[in-house]
Amino acid sequence: MIRVTKTFLPPLEEYHDRLRNVWENGWITNEGPLVVELEEALRRYLGVRHVLLVSNGTLALQLAVRALDVQGEVITTPFSYVATTSSLVWEHCQPVFVDIDPQTFCLDPGLVEAAITPATRAIVATHVFGTPCGIEEIEQIARRYNLRVIYDAAHSFGVRYQGSSVLQYGDVSTLSFHATKLFHTGEGGAVVTNDDELARRLAYMRNFGHQDAHSFAGLGINAKNSEIHAALGLCVLSHLPQLINRRHRLVALYDQLLAPAGLQRPQLPAGTEMVYSYYPILFQSETQLLRVTQALNSAEIFPRRYFYPSLTTLPYVLPAYCPVASDVASRVLCLPLYHDLAETDVARIVKIVLSSLV
Ligand SMILES: *Cc1c(COP(=O)(O)O)cnc(C)c1O
Numbered sequence: 001m002i003r004v005t006k007t008f009l010p011p012l013e014e015y016h017d018r019l020r021n022v023w024e025n026g027w028i029t030n031e032g033p034l035v036v037e038l039e040e041a042l043r044r045y046l047g048v049r050h051v052l053l054v055s056n057g058t059l060a061l062q063l064a065v066r067a068l069d070v071q072g073e074v075i076t077t078p079f080s081y082v083a084t085t086s087s088l089v090w091e092h093c094q095p096v097f098v099d100i101d102p103q104t105f106c107l108d109p110g111l112v113e114a115a116i117t118p119a120t121r122a123i124v125a126t127h128v129f130g131t132p133c134g135i136e137e138i139e140q141i142a143r144r145y146n147l148r149v150i151y152d153a154a155h156s157f158g159v160r161y162q163g164s165s166v167l168q169y170g171d172v173s174t175l176s177f178h179a180t181k182l183f184h185t186g187e188g189g190a191v192v193t194n195d196d197e198l199a200r201r202l203a204y205m206r207n208f209g210h211q212d213a214h215s216f217a218g219l220g221i222n223a224k225n226s227e228i229h230a231a232l233g234l235c236v237l238s239h240l241p242q243l244i245n246r247r248h249r250l251v252a253l254y255d256q257l258l259a260p261a262g263l264q265r266p267q268l269p270a271g272t273e274m275v276y277s278y279y280p281i282l283f284q285s286e287t288q289l290l291r292v293t294q295a296l297n298s299a300e301i302f303p304r305r306y307f308y309p310s311l312t313t314l315p316y317v318l319p320a321y322c323p324v325a326s327d328v329a330s331r332v333l334c335l336p337l338y339h340d341l342a343e344t345d346v347a348r349i350v351k352i353v354l355s356s357l358v
Pocket residue numbers: 055056057058059080081083084126152154155175176177178188189
């Protein structure tokens with residue numbers, strides 16, 4: 001059976017070696033040496049100033065909203081994973097959906113200004129499938145209207161834009177290290193920022209608000225991550241260059257074999273150095289997508305409809321009219337992409353796709 005993704009697990013001996021240290025010193029959580037080591041390794045790998053490990057990518061978003069003291073209306077994208085919206089609602093913010101760009105599938109910056117009201121406080125945009133969203137325009141609008149900017153960068157681990165990490169932009173970028181993500185710690189995530197004061201707030205907020213053992217800097221929650229997770233992350237990180245190369249090769253093969261179909265793929269802005277977390281394709285119609293999916297399923301191949309339906313249909317948001325997002329969400333399918341997917345399987349998948357298009 002071939003699924004849309006498969007978690008990379010490092011050789012068990014490598015994990016075992018890391019765990020032996022944990023067993024020896026008996027330090028399991030609360031900013032242990034492996035969490036500190038992984039944060040340092042990620043800062044270096046990603047080339048950013050502050051990386052704080054947290055329990056998952058959803059809490060990363062919630063902490064970002066809290067640390068920036070965002071309340072009220074938040075402009076956001078209807079085409080992302082549900083956590084991008086649910087984290088806002090959970091923090092009592094009002095998501096205001098702005099439609100997506102039909103080429104990049106990311107929030108359309110040209111539509112943002114019209115959605116701003118006196119209650120607007122922030123923009124939460126996703127670099128969907130790793131494609132950098134209209135960063136310059138978003139940041140220009142944010143400066144003009146004094147809005148905070150949070151990027152949900154759960155798909156953007158390792159992606160570079162204009163010569164530096166895509167995580168450099170905005171007030172905070174959030175990462176997910178869930179087992180289905182390219183880089184993972186089983187469960188986990190991180191908040192990334194260049195702002196020292198914000199990093200200080202995020203640090204105490206993820207740890208109950210503790211300043212030290214007996215004093216509190218402010219309100220906090222438990223969003224820490226453990227040595228067990230960090231150990232896994234350190235093992236995965238050492239294999240990452242090969243994992244990324246492998247994905248580049250598979251994507252190039254998909255592109256080459258699928259070319260005759262002329263199916264649309266997300267357009268990367270100039271200056272993007274991509275790391276492929278997903279392989280999305282846009283069909284001409286939902287009917288075509290369903291037909292292809294059925295044919296693949298019959299061959300025990302299970303692509304995923306990331307992200308269907310549009311988040312405007314969630315039962316806890318106000319109605320919003322985002323026709324591009326609704327349309328794209330109904331026609332995008334992510335084909336299997338993972339480290340040990342074989343070239344022969346890519347060829348088999350493409351053959352089924354091509355033969356069920358008409
Ligand atoms: C995976 C994902 C999240 C949630 O991360 P978790 O670590 O699973 O909580 C948030 N946003 C996007 C875009 C994601 O893909």
